[in-house]
Amino acid sequence: MKRKKHTSAEDEAQIDMTPMLDIVFIMLIFFIVTTSFVKEKGLDTNRPEDNQSNNDQPSKALSIRIAADGTIMMGGREVDIRRVVANTQTYLAENNTDSAAIQADEDTEHGTVVEVMNQVKVAGIAKVSVLVKKG
Template sequence: MSRLKFRRKPKEEVSVNLTPLIDVVFLLLIFFMVSTTFTNESHLQISLPEADGEASETQAESLEVLISVDGGYTVNGQSLLNSQPDTLRRAIIDQAGDNRKLPFIISADAKTPHQSVVTVMDVAGKLGFAALSITTQQPAEQ
């Protein structure tokens, strides 16, 4: 009996070549680094102050400008026809006369546009009023 000897093929080592995979990963990394825009977004958080001070006694003579939610003005209880700075200026001059030492009180609704308050302050400053004050309310205690 003769034995047949079959030659076995030598086993090849199975291996995965990682070089192309690494090249692709580096190319993707470079692509994303170049195409990404780095923005530094800052979000401004404003915490408005509350007034804890004691209420001051108002003097008998003062000039009070009330500003409504829609930006309308009332000077010492008299409503103005419009919210133009010239109209406001004339009303303040009528009420104050030549006395620029009067306390100037600005009372605005919490939802009043900021521009309306700035307009009153600007007109008062141009007329020479130096003692401006803004009314606040006591914070609600919890």
């Protein structure tokens, strides 16, 4: 009986990786094809543009403060809610602006804030920001 000589490590059995790689690529293609991409629902935001070098930039925004008791302050003086349109138009005549900032107290009634927003929009300012001041 003839004995086999010991073979080197290179002659030992090896695992063929080709079928495993084929299966991995087939699974990858399957998952790519079956994945569904859904546009998420939410609010669209209007982000400001980066170009800040315009010389005809509007001046600072019209500032309106509403206290917790409903008192409206424009330009450092108290204004009646029925006179917001007139005061806003006067401000627009003197200043080049296209925005207004309404700073309302946390305890201010929402109806008052909405009414002031409507009055400012009627006066001709389209961009209105609302800020809440915590008491």
